[in-house]
Amino acid sequence: MAGRRSAPRSPRVLDPARMSAGQWVACAATALAVTVSLGGYGWYQGIVGNITTHDVDTDAWDRPVSVEGVVNLLILGSDIRSGENADYGEAEGERPDTMLIASINVDDGTATLVNLPRDLVVQLPGCEPAEGYDGMIAQTAMLNSAMTFGGVGCQWSAVEQVTGVHLDHFVMMDFTGFRDMVDAVGGVEMCIPEPIADPKAHLELDAGLQTLDGEESLGFVRSRYSTEDGSDLSRIERQQEFMGAMLRQVLSSEVMTSPVTVTNFLGAVTDSISTDGELTVDIMTDLAIAMREVDLGNVQFVTVPNGQNRSDPNRLSMREPDASELFQAINNGEDLTGADEEEPEETDDSGDESAPAPSEITVDVRNNTGVTGLATEVQAQLESEGFDVTNTGNPEARFPGVTTVYHAPGQEAAASVLAEAVGEAVVEQAEGLTADLELVLGQDWDGVGGGENAESQASVTDELGGTTAEAAQDSPC
Numbered sequence: 001m002a003g004r005r006s007a008p009r010s011p012r013v014l015d016p017a018r019m020s021a022g023q024w025v026a027c028a029a030t031a032l033a034v035t036v037s038l039g040g041y042g043w044y045q046g047i048v049g050n051i052t053t054h055d056v057d058t059d060a061w062d063r064p065v066s067v068e069g070v071v072n073l074l075i076l077g078s079d080i081r082s083g084e085n086a087d088y089g090e091a092e093g094e095r096p097d098t099m100l101i102a103s104i105n106v107d108d109g110t111a112t113l114v115n116l117p118r119d120l121v122v123q124l125p126g127c128e129p130a131e132g133y134d135g136m137i138a139q140t141a142m143l144n145s146a147m148t149f150g151g152v153g154c155q156w157s158a159v160e161q162v163t164g165v166h167l168d169h170f171v172m173m174d175f176t177g178f179r180d181m182v183d184a185v186g187g188v189e190m191c192i193p194e195p196i197a198d199p200k201a202h203l204e205l206d207a208g209l210q211t212l213d214g215e216e217s218l219g220f221v222r223s224r225y226s227t228e229d230g231s232d233l234s235r236i237e238r239q240q241e242f243m244g245a246m247l248r249q250v251l252s253s254e255v256m257t258s259p260v261t262v263t264n265f266l267g268a269v270t271d272s273i274s275t276d277g278e279l280t281v282d283i284m285t286d287l288a289i290a291m292r293e294v295d296l297g298n299v300q301f302v303t304v305p306n307g308q309n310r311s312d313p314n315r316l317s318m319r320e321p322d323a324s325e326l327f328q329a330i331n332n333g334e335d336l337t338g339a340d341e342e343e344p345e346e347t348d349d350s351g352d353e354s355a356p357a358p359s360e361i362t363v364d365v366r367n368n369t370g371v372t373g374l375a376t377e378v379q380a381q382l383e384s385e386g387f388d389v390t391n392t393g394n395p396e397a398r399f400p401g402v403t404t405v406y407h408a409p410g411q412e413a414a415a416s417v418l419a420e421a422v423g424e425a426v427v428e429q430a431e432g433l434t435a436d437l438e439l440v441l442g443q444d445w446d447g448v449g450g451g452e453n454a455e456s457q458a459s460v461t462d463e464l465g466g467t468t469a470e471a472a473q474d475s476p477c
Contacts, residue, residue, distance in 0.1 A: 052274040056153040056170070061125065066166040069107040070333035074159055075100045076152070076172040096144045096155065096172075097222065098239065101165055105333040110298040112336050114326070115240070117306060118144045119232045121315045122162045127154035142315070152274070163327045169279040177272020178221075179214035184264040187211040188246045190220070198223040217242065232316070233303065240301040244469040247296065300336045302326070302466030307380040310373050319380060336466065358386035358421070361414045362435040366395040369441050378441065381448040385421055390435045398430065402442040406430035411437060422448060 077098030101114045120143045127150030129135035136149035146158035152170060160167055173181075182188055189211050196205045203219030205212075212220060221239045224232065305322035309315040329336065363382060367375035375392040382389050398406060404426045407415035412429075414436050419425045422439065424446060430438065 051270050053277040053279075054152055054274055056156055056276050058153075058156070060128065060153070061157045061161065064160055064164050064166040064331065066168065067331055067333060069105060070331070071104045071106060071169075072165055072167050072330070073102040073104070074156060074167045074170040075102050075113075076147075076155070076170060077178070078172050078174045095147045099144055099155075099159070101159070101163070101167070101330065103165075103330045103333070105335065108298075108333070108335055109295075110300070110335045112300045112302065112330060113240075113243070114330060115236045115301070115303045116143055116159070116163075117232045117236060117303065117316050118142065119314070119316045120144075120304070120306065121309050121312070121317055122158075124158050125161045127157060130154070152276075164324070165327050165331050169276050169283075171279070172274040174272055175218055179218045180272065181214070182212070182217040182246070183214035185246075185249055187213045188217055188242065188249050190217075190242065190245050196220075196223060200224075217246075233306075236303055240467060243301065244296075244299075244467070247299065247469045296469040298335070299469035300466055301469070302336060305384070307377065319377075322384075355413045355417055358382075358417060359388065361417060361437060362388045362390045363418060364391040364433070364435045364438045365389055366393060366398075366438060366440045368395045368399055369443060369445055374441060374445070378439070378448065382421070382439075385448065387418065387421070395440055397432065398438070398440055400426070400440055400442050402426055402444045404428055404440050404442065406433060406438040406440065408433045408436060 075098075076096040078096060095118075097118065099116045099118065101116070103112045103114070105111070121140060122143050124136070124139055124141050124143070124146055126138040127133075127135050127146065130151050130153060133149060133151045133154070136146070136154070143158060143162065144155070147155040150157075152172065156167060156170055159165070189209065191209050192205050192207050195207050196203055198204075198219065201219040201223040203216065203223050205216065205220070221235070221242050223238070224235045305319040305326060306316045307319045309317045365375045365378050365382070367378075375394075379389040379392050398404070403422065403424060405415050405419045405422065406428055407430070409429060409431075412427075415427045418437055418439065419427050424444065425439070
């Protein structure tokens with residue numbers, strides 16, 4: 001756990017003059033691992049002069065407090081289409097195509113990367129005009145739109161004020177920088193389960209295990225409309241898979257033992273990134289040293305808990321209180337990998353060892369509370385617990401005053417599993433159900449788990465469904 005709250009500081013933890021040759025090798029490997037997982041940030045001092053820096057006045061807004069031992073970076077993948085990036089289409093203004101918070105706990109040697117979907121609608125704070133930008137009034141809009149109106153300072157402010165996470169620095173990379181970075185390490189091996197054809201992303205791939213070059217890798221992480229369900233969330237899953245694969249690639253002996261490859265990699269990175277002026281080579285080196293014992297299993301990828309936006313089905317909203325709990329855990333420097341936690345023994349309080357898993361249970365959710373949209377919210381919560389929610393809506397046949405789990409004959413065990421997950425519910429048998437179970441939300445509904453007073457409500461940090469860099473690509477090839 002993190003210590004006392006403090007002002008931002010340089011996390012120097014080792015004296016470089018006292019480090020052995022073996023420690024320097026470990027630090028170099030760690031530095032590359034962290035830089036790749038954070039979007040390709042290079043710290044090689046000989047070519048660091050290539051980096052573009054921006055002066056950001058972080059005193060212009062009320063900031064969350066920092067936490068000692070935790071360094072949080074805002075990572076931006078810019079979709080600017082000028083210069084060399086013009087080959088990738090046209091876009092109005094500059095905005096992050098990819099945005100995430102990279103949280104490094106320098107005490108525990110862990111890193112957590114939280115993706116913020118580009119379709120996420122939030123309450124944005126206002127931003128004053130800046131050079132080249134008109135500024136904006138406070139408004140409800142997509143989180144990544146702050147960059148368009150107020151530049152990187154406005155985007156930094158928006159992320160801090162929306163999440164409550166103190167950001168120490170930012171790193172931004174464009175399309176061509178990402179492409180060149182991949183080419184510099186000889187491409188990245190990926191398993192492509194099904195053929196992909198996406199003209200908008202300049203991507204056409206056959207199925208199977210293959211090495212993607214820079215252009216193909218860029219198309220893979222950008223592709224949205226010709227894979228899975230076409231959503232930004234599916235694209236984020238592919239980006240996390242790719243980051244895990246690239247991390248393994250950079251740490252491979254072939255890359256680490258080739259001075260030419262390492263130099264080319266760092267040159268490609270530093271030539272195409274922008275940072276704040278406070279992110280110095282000394283701070284970057286300190287981070288690398290502090291993370292000298294990083295393990296792929298300690299690099300965690302997660303996506304902020306979310307659900308469909310009520311006003312626009314094509315947009316997302318943060319799911320509360322899960323999102324706030326996640327950001328609080330990030331700000332506290334908690335390890336979300338669960339690496340140090342023992343797996344609990346699975347038991348059934350009823351003594352019935354044949355109780356089905358949530359994924360084997362189908363549920364209809366009916367809203368009898370009069371609160372608009374509640375059934376959809378509960379659907380997202382139950383699905384995050386693993387249940388298969390097949391339908392939502394208002395009651396059609398049963399109108400109980402209190403929350404009730406109705407089950408078909410023979411589904412008593414399934415009803416007990418759902419009732420335990422819900423926390424407070426009456427269980428009754430009913431005929432004519434279209435699913436195994438029907439959950440009718442009554443006036444006593446207090447949330448999945450029974451609200452804050454539930455004895456064993458799981459924390460969102462235990463149910464994120466994220467993945468580590470070690471397991472980011474479970475290859476089906």
